[in-house]
Each structure stands twice: as C-alpha cells, then as structure tokens.
Amino acid sequence: MVSAGAPLLTIGDPRDLEIVVELLSTEAVKVRPGMPVRIEGWGGEQEIGGIVRLVEPHAFTKISVLGIEEKRANVIIDVIAPPAQLGDGFRVIAKIVLWRGEDASKIPVSSIFRCGTASWCVFAVTNGRATRREVRIGHRNAEDAELLEPLSQYDRIIRYPSSSLVDGQRVAERKRS
Structure with missing residues (x-):
C-alpha cells in the first residue's frame, strides 16, 4: 500500500x-x-x-x-x-578561495621567519650580504604570503634561510638555470 x-x-x-x-x-x-x-x-x-x-x-x-x-x-x-x-x-x-586581492604583493612563505614574538622577517641580498628586514604579513596560504608593505621590486630575497644566517653575513648567489 x-x-x-x-x-x-x-x-x-x-x-x-x-x-x-x-x-x-x-x-x-x-x-x-x-x-x-x-x-x-x-x-x-x-x-x-x-x-x-x-x-x-x-x-x-x-x-x-x-x-x-x-x-x-x-x-x-x-x-x-x-x-x-x-x-x-x-x-x-x-x-x-578564502580571500582574493587585486594588485597584492606576495612573497614565498619559505622566505619568511619569526623574528620576535609577533614579527616576521626576511633576508634580502644587498651587495652580496644578507640584510634582515622586518615585513608585515597579511593573508597567507601554504605557498605565498601577502606583503602589506611591499619590498622594493629590485630586492632579491633568500628562500629557506638557515637559522645560522645573520644580518650582514656574506652570501653567494646562485645563478638560475
């Protein structure tokens, strides 16, 4: 039925x-x-x-x-x-897609590291030396982070910086193939 x-x-x-x-x-x-x-x-x-x-x-x-x-x-x-x-x-x-921004500056997550309790830093290469720079990070995912205050377009940054790398240390640049 x-x-x-x-x-x-x-x-x-x-x-x-x-x-x-x-x-x-x-x-x-x-x-x-x-x-x-x-x-x-x-x-x-x-x-x-x-x-x-x-x-x-x-x-x-x-x-x-x-x-x-x-x-x-x-x-x-x-x-x-x-x-x-x-x-x-x-x-x-x-x-x-949790967030999307037009004209956002980004940086590889592999290049940022904690410097202090609430700050992020990167090492840029200036005249063959590592220069530590504090950066402000916004949104991020597993690969990239949004830079709230962009670095100069000419800055080259160090990816996967060693914990033994210090500000002012001489670094050798690898040529990209």
Whole structure:
C-alpha cells in the first residue's frame, strides 16, 4: 500500500552534482557560503568551478591516519558546469578561495621567519650580504604570503634561510638555470 502523493522514485540529474568536503573545524570557520571553489585532480585536464553552498554547523570527531582525534565539519560545494565524465563518488581536490586581492604583493612563505614574538622577517641580498628586514604579513596560504608593505621590486630575497644566517653575513648567489 502506498499513500496518495507519496514519492515512489527519485531520479537524479547527473549534471546536478555536489561535493562534500570534510574540513578541520578550525579551517571550516573561515569558509562562507558563496565563496568560489577550484576543483581539480578529478582525472580530467581542465579545472572545474564550484561555489560553496553550505558549511554544516555540526562538527564530528574523526580519527586521522596518525591516530589523532580531529573535529571536522562538512562543506557542501555546488559544481558549476560539471563535465560529462565527472560522476558520483569521484575523488576530487577542492580549493576554496578564502580571500582574493587585486594588485597584492606576495612573497614565498619559505622566505619568511619569526623574528620576535609577533614579527616576521626576511633576508634580502644587498651587495652580496644578507640584510634582515622586518615585513608585515597579511593573508597567507601554504605557498605565498601577502606583503602589506611591499619590498622594493629590485630586492632579491633568500628562500629557506638557515637559522645560522645573520644580518650582514656574506652570501653567494646562485645563478638560475
């Protein structure tokens, strides 16, 4: 027996895909509905666009591969114009754009280091010597940091500075190949 008006079948539209991303709760609080998403690593050549629809308000505990309890929250992303090859249950890499700036100056994260309790510094090369300069950092990700007060366009900076490097120390420059 089926009641009148009860749904018998739900038909899905393969062009109406969503992605559920588990984020650490400390990262999920930075995400808002409407933020753009770049979807890659799904097997196709091109990057796919997406948009955050929902950050679920409930976190859950999950054990990481290292055996650490982590609080996670689901972020629901709507896929914009999914290619026909993309389907249900596919693995993807979703990069949520938390911030975007026009004409922002940036510096590799590998070149900045703490100098004091709340300051960041870089080593620039001046006349063959390392010159320590304090910098103000804004937004950052795993690769780049926003410079709030840009360095001179002629400054060359040292990436991965050694902890033994000191201000004024002579440095040799490597030629780029």
